[in-house]
Amino acid sequence: MVFDKQVDVLVVGSGAGALVAALRAARAGADVLVVEKGAMWGGTSATSGGGIWIPGSHLAEQAGHPDDLGEAFRYVRALTADNVADDQIHAFVDNAHRMLAWVEQEADVQYAALPYPDYYPEVAGSREGYRTHLIPTAFDARKMDQAAFDTMQRASPAASLWGRINWVLAETHIALFRPKGWWKTIGKALAGYWLDFPQRLRSPRDRRLTLGTALLGRLRSAVDRTGTPVWLNSPFVSLIETDGRVEGAVVQHEGRELRIGARKGVILAAGGFERNAALRAEHLAAAHDPVASGSQVNNRGDALLATLTLGAATRNMDSAWWAPMFRIPGEDRARLSTVERALPYSLIVDQSAKRYANEALSYHRFGEVMKAPHAPGAETNPSWLIFDSRYRNSYPAGPVIPGIPDALLPASVRKVLVKGSTVADLAKGTGLDTVTLEATITRFNGMVAKGKDEDFGRGDSAYDRLYGDPRVSPNPSLGAVAKAPFYAIPLHLGDIGTNGGLVTDGRGRVLREDGGTIQGLYAVGNLAASVMGYSYPGAGATLGPAMTFGFLAATDACRINEPV
Template identity: 80%
Template sequence: MAFDMDVDVLVVGSGAGALVAALRAAKAGAGVLIVEKGKLWGGTSATSGGGIWIPGSHLAEAAGHPDDLDEAFAYVRRLTAPNVADDQIHAFIDNAHRMLAWIEREADVQYAALPYPDYYPETKGSREGFRTHLMPGSIDARTLGRDAFDTMQRASPAASLWGRINWKLDETHIVLFRPNGWIKTVAKVMGSYWLDVPQRLRSPRDRRLTLGTALLGQLRKAIDATGTPLWLESPLVSLIEEQGRIVGAVIRHEGRDLRIGARQGVVLAAGGFERNPALREEHLPSSSQPEASGSQVNNQGDALVAAQQVGAAVRNLDSAWWAPVFRVPGEDRARLSTVERALPYSIIVNQAGRRYANEALSYHRFGEAMMARHKPGAATDPSWLIFDSRYRSRYPAGPVIPGMPDAMLPKDVRQILHKAATIAELAAKTKLSPAVLEATVTRFNTLVAKGRDEDFGRGDAAYDRLYGDPRVSPNPTLGTVEQAPFYAIPLHLGDIGTNGGLVTDGRGRVLREDGGAIPGLYAVGNLAASVMGYSYPGAGATLGPAMTFGWLAAADAVRINEAA
């Protein structure tokens, strides 16, 4: 069969899973081509916090918190869906720590194990920390080269100040809770940004890369060092099949449909389908608008459809990484709500004016609660984040920045923020029952006085307290809602990507409906049905498996010995 170009491995997509797969194949001597549909590379991974959930890492052990892989397996097995095979779970649990050590060695990606609790503390096998890993440092974009930096996917507006200035996790905590010396930290970050005069003259983008952009930047440097090309604006058109094997793909590049041969395999790592209106309407009716997603705009399921056309099986297409989100008019993606819901002096109510869940739950679990408790007369999409003047002056509420006068907030933000002198007046502005909302606030304030949320257990779990204000006691997530003026901003049901998709095995091979593998075809990341099923065990349970199965898929494609 004639091709316009031949490579050993073709990687479709440019997020973390894609780049790890490409890097492992290239390091083994394979000729690799990476193709990206959009004008920017990095995928949804670049817009993320960059955290990875890795049980049993050498970093956790070095920090004095060795893990038990059998416990980790049991934890995931209890949470994931019945249609996820034990072998696939074992493939992740047994290899994730090996992948982490490999990227540390081969790409100089420096992670740290954090005391970040798992999301299901009530489930046996969970831990109160050191499975979630984050890059604590930053990297200078100048080490990437101008072209790679200019074409890199931007950080999420939810993970940067004014959509411009990047923060590390420890800096965010310092700015949020303002311990002694916090002004020095702010001055250092702001100074680093504004004193970068050459960059300020050409762009508002911050050349200090943190979180997801730091991870992707470091992987891209390693990829570039191998000489592996990365084509932008080069979407997948179709897969090429020969005698039951995938031997390449048609890629639209520079206005031409090119037949790219892939001697050893095609790795699909092109993200989920959350920005596709038709697929979302069909499979995610609870949240059918693409704008409710916090992911980047090119995740429209092209690779999912292409794989189905060659007989690939699918699983759990009704699943997503659910989340409550802020939706600002004019923005092309929603903003994930992470810390806001655990902060004191606030509650979340449905359209009946009543609380319905522990506000401090992880975003996926709170999103699930929004779906489960949505009903006529008590709709939860949107819900309302209600807070008082103390919250307003101290903490962010999505796009609402503390310390900035209401009148100085951007017009689009003022459009969705409601303010009132009394709870009853706020209820009228949000079309809630004044009597019900006042009763809800009174009940909550009574519980705060007791120091425990007897209704929903907010602040009982270690994860809840992670984002609480340590200056508030005895429960850092609880504070009365009683000091005027009062505010409300809508919280919508959204997501950070779909997690149902192509059925794969423990080597990342795409499977047919009969369970047999499609030779030459692999899928990783949100394009593949998640090993976690419908659950989200801990921070980084998206990127951790994506990178691990990318690492395993490349090894299988180029036949790397298991010990390598």
């Protein structure tokens, strides 16, 4: 067969899973090409918090909290769907820590194991920390190729101040709760941004990369050092199959459709289908609007649809990383709600003005409750985040930033923010029943006085307390909604990406509907059906498997045998 270009490994997509796969293959001596559909690289990974859920890491052991891989397997097995094979779970659990150690060595990615609790503390095998790993420090973009920095996918507006100034996790905590001397830390971050005069003259973007952008910056720099090209504005079109084996793909590049041969394999890491309106309507009817997603806009399932023409099997297409989202008029994606729901002086009600869940649940678990069937008149999409003036003056509520007067908030934010001098006024502005809302708040405030949420257990678990205000006692997640004026902002059911898709094995190989393997073809990340099934075991359970199976796919494609 005649190709316009031939490489050893073709990687489709440019998020964390894609770049780990590309780096793994390139370090093994393979000739690698990365192609990206959009004008910016980094995918949804760049808009994330950059956390990875890794059982049994050397970092956890060094921190004095060694993990047991058998317990980790039992935890995931108890949570994931029955149609996920044991072998695939073992492939992740047994190799995730190997991937992390390798990435640390090859890309200088500096993670730390943190006392961040698993999301299902009631399930056997869970831990109260040290499986979630975050990057605690910033990465200076001046160490990157300038063109690579300029074309990196922007961080989520929820992960930065004013959509410009990037924060590390410790700074977020300090900004939220303002312990003694807090202004020094925040002032240093602000000064670093404004005193970067060369960059301020070029762009409002912060060259101090944090969270997901810190991870992607380091991975891309490592990939660039191997000489691996990354083609932007180069959408994947179709796969090239001969006698049951994928030999390459058609890619549109610089106005031409090129036939790219891949001698060792094609690794698809092109994201989910959350931005495809037709696929959402078919599979995600509970939240069918693509703008309900916080994902970047190019994830439309192109690679998924192309692979289905080869007889590929799919699994759990009705699944997503569900979440409550803020939707701001004019923005092309929704904003994830994380810490807001666990903070005191607030509660969430459905359209009947009643509470229906522990507000401090992890965003996926809360999203699952929102998605569940509800009685007519008690629908949860949208719900209302209700808070008082103490909350307003102390904590962010999505785009509603403390310290900024209501009148100076952006007009788009003022369109969705409701304010009332009394609870009755707030009920009128939201369309909620006044009597019911007043009764809900009265009952909630009575439980706050006892320090115990008798209805839903908010603040009982270590995870709930993680995002509570440590200055509030006895329960850092509970505070009375009592001080006027009162506020409400809608929370919509959405997601941060789909997680149902192509069925793969423990090496990332795509399987056919008959159970056979499509030779030469791999899928990782949100394009592949998640090893976690419908669950979200802990923070980083999206990126952790994506990077691990990217590592394993390249290992298999390049027949890498050396120990890590």
